[in-house]
Amino acid sequence: MRVVFLAPIYPPEMLQYTRGLAEVGAEVYGVGDTPREALPEVVRPYLHDYLQVPRILAEDDVMDRVTAWLRGKSVDRVLSNWEPTVILAARLRERWGMPGMSVDAVRGFRDKQLMKERVRAAGLRVPRSRRVKTEAEMRAAAEEIGYPLVLKPIAGAGSADTYRVDDAKQLDETIPKMRGVTEASCEEYVRGEEFTFDTVSIQGKPAFENVAAYLPKPLEARSEEWISPVIITVRDLAQPKLQGGLELGRKVLSALGMGDGFTHMEWFLTPKGEAVFGEIGCRPGGAHLVDQMNYTCDIDLFREWARVACFGKFEAPTTRKYNAGIVFKRALGKGRITRITGLGDWLRACDPWVVEEKLLRPGTPRRNWRHTLLSDGHVLVRHPDWDEAYRMSFLAATGIKMYAE
Numbered sequence: 098m099r100v101v102f103l104a105p106i107y108p109p110e111m112l113q114y115t116r117g118l119a120e121v122g123a124e125v126y127g128v129g130d131t132p133r134e135a136l137p138e139v140v141r142p143y144l145h146d147y148l149q150v151p152r153i154l155a156e157d158d159v160m161d162r163v164t165a166w167l168r169g170k171s172v173d174r175v176l177s178n179w180e181p182t183v184i185l186a187a188r189l190r191e192r193w194g195m196p197g198m199s200v201d202a203v204r205g206f207r208d209k210q211l212m213k214e215r216v217r218a219a220g221l222r223v224p225r226s227r228r229v230k231t232e233a234e235m236r237a238a239a240e241e242i243g244y245p246l247v248l249k250p251i252a253g254a255g256s257a258d259t260y261r262v263d264d265a266k267q268l269d270e271t272i273p274k275m276r277g278v279t280e281a282s283c284e285e286y287v288r289g290e291e292f293t294f295d296t297v298s299i300q301g302k303p304a305f306e307n308v309a310a311y312l313p314k315p316l317e318a319r320s321e322e323w324i325s326p327v328i329i330t331v332r333d334l335a336q337p338k339l340q341g342g343l344e345l346g347r348k349v350l351s352a353l354g355m356g357d358g359f360t361h362m363e364w365f366l367t368p369k370g371e372a373v374f375g376e377i378g379c380r381p382g383g384a385h386l387v388d389q390m391n392y393t394c395d396i397d398l399f400r401e402w403a404r405v406a407c408f409g410k411f412e413a414p415t416t417r418k419y420n421a422g423i424v425f426k427r428a429l430g431k432g433r434i435t436r437i438t439g440l441g442d443w444l445r446a447c448d449p450w451v452v453e454e455k456l457l458r459p460g461t462p463r464r465n466w467r468h469t470l471l472s473d474g475h476v477l478v479r480h481p482d483w484d485e486a487y488r489m490s491f492l493a494a495t496g497i498k499m500y501a502e
């Protein structure tokens with residue numbers, strides 16, 4: 098099984114998928130713009146070969162180079178788990194006439210407006226929205242959709258350039274901030290709780306399912322620096338509250354023509370109990386969500402995904418044992434981390450349920466919390482009971498403090 102895997106080491110969690118592919122027996126041909134000399138030691142044994150390209154996002158150039166590189170070899174799969182290269186993977190598959198999702202199907206997972214149109218056409222509940230390019234279009238869309246509304250890029254990630262707009266005055270303030278965005282989506286703001294729906298799917302049918310709760314919603318977590326964002330995977334997927342979201346999620350996969358692999362969807366649960374579609378990608382969630390799912394079931398989804406992508410089989414047990422909560426911390430102040438307080442107490446209070454403690458150490462420069470949810474590191478804790486997992490997660494959110502002063 099010869100697999101071309103795009104971006105095999107960046108972002109860093111891609112190393113794990115590269116490992117997974119090698120472990121299920123694939124010969125991995127990595128393509129990325131990381132210099133060959135800079136490939137981490139740990140990934141080298143898993144890469145059969147590697148092509149360094151000048152820019153991984155220059156799709157036409159990469160297609161030509163990879164085609165020349167592999168001339169004369171038969172390739173079985175072209176895969177990517179990184180949002181910016183999922184279309185490129187599909188284009189390569191089409192060029193070489195290979196199995197896997199088409200460019201058109203992948204576009205439904207990448208273009209937020211197209212995605213919503215397709216999901217809506219399947220009769221599912223989607224926020225009302227308009228595709229807007231100019232200031233005039235933004236104003237017209239706001240008029241039509243009403244407040245509160247959300248303005249966000251059509252191909253966004255990490256809640257970048259995403260704004261909640263409550264009235265006409267805020268619209269005036271927000272429009273200049275959208276100048277760097279070529280195409281935006283203007284949509285109805287959906288109130289309520291926000292969850293993920295994650296799967297590893299085989300021909301669009303989930304072999305593995307997950308729901309995680311965002312506490313608070315990503316848009317709020319990204320607006321206030323003092324917040325320690327918490328995300329907890331939900332152990333009990335059978336509870337009535339989640340059924341609407343699970344059904345919505347499964348139908349979205351069929352509506353968009355999902356094939357094999359990871360999906361990561363976000364959805365809202367309104368105060369009235371209605372499940373509303375947010376967005377979906379045909380790739381795994383980032384920011385350690387796959388680690389959280391692994392801790393939830395004590396499995397290795399990096400490898401299981403590879404088994405699905407290569408052989409159409411999922412072999413890990415899917416019994417959910419824990420609610421796994423991750424808590425991202427942000428230091429107070431600028432520059433380098435100077436000290437951490439409350440960590441020892443928290444670790445003692447939550448023993449033996451803590452599974453990871455990866456806060457940046459004193460001396461390390463702070464990460465930009467606006468650019469990455471990873472912020473200044475995280476702790477991860479799990480417990481069979483939801484209330485306990487919730488309590489211990491929020492104990493970390495409030496009790497652990499980091500300083501950069």
Ligand SMILES: Nc1ncnc2c1ncn2[C@@H]1O[C@H](COP(=O)(O)OP(=O)(O)OP(=O)(O)O)[C@@H](O)[C@H]1O
Pocket residue numbers: 224247249253254255256257259284285286287288291314315316317363375376
């Ligand atoms: N219509 C909406 N109603 C309410 N909240 C919304 C809406 N659209 C977006 N949001 C909020 O903004 C966040 C970011 O939006 P979205 O997920 O579409 O963008 P993104 O940049 O791809 O996000 P990420 O990469 O962080 O998942 C959502 O998680 C949600 O909290």
Ligand SMILES: [Mg+2]
Pocket residue numbers: 255256363376
């Ligand atoms: Mg999102």
